Amino acid sequence: MTKFINSPFVKEVSKITFRLFAHGWDERNGGNVSYRIMPEELADYEDVKKIKRNIPIAFDGKNLAGMYFLVTATGRYFKNIIDFPERDLGLVRIAEDGKSVDLMWGYNDGAKPTSEFPTHLMGHQERLKHDPKQRVVMHCHPTNLIAMTFTQKLDEKELTRIFWKMQTESLVVFPEGVGIIPWMVPGTIDIGKATASKLANYRSVIWPHHGIFGTGETIDEAFGLIETIEKAAQIWTIIQMQGGKIEQTITDQGLKDLADSFGVTPHEGYLN
Incomplete structure (x- = not known):
């Protein structure tokens, strides 16, 4: 099975965040990106099948329950994502309660989604x-x-x-x-x-x-x-x-x- 870090989704977000930084539009830890991923697009990635941890969010997203989003982490620099995608990006699934997300991949140093x-x-x-x-x-x-x-x-x-x-x-x-x-x-x-x-x-x-x-x-x-x-x-x-x-x-x-x-x-x- 292919690793999710090698997916086109991670590559796209890593590339675009670096370009946003290079344009001077995302200084320090400024800026954030979220990318909705379809469940069927994740079928070939074995490393996104198990929940790593649950993260509370300050919003009731029950209408989006079950949806997957590749999201930049809070407090991270866009210039670094291209080198450390598994640290500075996370694939999350909106939990059934809508008030938390299940981390499926990434944020491997304990990070959370952007504020x-x-x-x-x-x-x-x-x-x-x-x-x-x-x-x-x-x-x-x-x-x-x-x-x-x-x-x-x-x-x-x-x-x-x-x-x-x-x-x-x-x-x-x-x-x-x-x-x-x-x-x-x-x-x-x-x-x-x-x-x-x-x-x-x-x-x-x-x-x-x-x-x-x-x-x-x-x-x-x-x-x-x-x-x-x-x-x-x-x-x-x-x-x-x-x-x-x-x-x-x-x-x-x-x-x-x-x-x-x-x-x-x-x-x-x-x-x-």
Whole structure:
């Protein structure tokens, strides 16, 4: 039987967490990722069949009972996961009571899931209502995006329109726009509920002065969503460094034509 450490799931998360670190979006122990794994995808891995230990969580995830998630550990550095995946990652199964998880693999030095795991679970729970293929929640700290939350109004329509006009790809990648919550203390049930409520309408949610939550059906989709938003924020930042005067831009009609061409539907009311 193949060892789970050699699975594509561990390799994907190890690779993407290192790239998030390399981008400068996950300093120290910042950031977290959860990846929903289907039971049938675990059939060939003998070392995930027995429960290693049970870990309480500060959330009632009874609606997700029996689901498996590969989750980054709390307090760990993303730069190290690629070298120590069995220490800094864990495969957990939501227990029947919903208030704990069964550790099936990983966390081999006694670690626990990220402190944001309840927020991840609330996010998965909400996105699954809208997309049954939802599998990934990714949180990181993109530099230019965070900077914009200090200087721009925290208005979903206004920020979305800025991002859409910064590059042709933005509208195509996130036609629904970006969600925003007020600044809140991380690692709490309250911030999890606020984030999940936004994920009913958006696949990404900005945490002002902190970072972003991105979701998707695959690791690449969630990463690419965040990457595109941060690229738009970077372009806006460079424009400000060049004096901030915009001589030409993508018009609203251009955005409508773009949406028609790519078969996407922009957030209602965001285009004039």
